[in-house]
Amino acid sequence: MIRLIIVLIVLVAAAYGGLTFYYGSGDPCEMLAKEQEGTFEDLARIFSEDPTTRQCVDELWREWFDQ
Numbered sequence: 001m002i003r004l005i006i007v008l009i010v011l012v013a014a015a016y017g018g019l020t021f022y023y024g025s026g027d028p029c030e031m032l033a034k035e036q037e038g039t040f041e042d043l044a045r046i047f048s049e050d051p052t053t054r055q056c057v058d059e060l061w062r063e064w065f066d067q
Contacts, residue, residue: 019031023035027053027056028053028056028057028060029043029051029053029056031056031060032051032056032059032060032063035060035063036063043056
């Protein structure tokens, strides 16, 4: 049981590390801005205010999986 937990933790850390390496940031809003080939300021204009982390995660999910 302990091995399973350790393996899951390592997998989650590797996935997060991979995303951070690819996008250059662990912040979902920065990831979204790079995914949409813009800047964080462009992203703030799209949302008409500074987006919340949840909004950025939802939009990233759409970018990755709803195409």
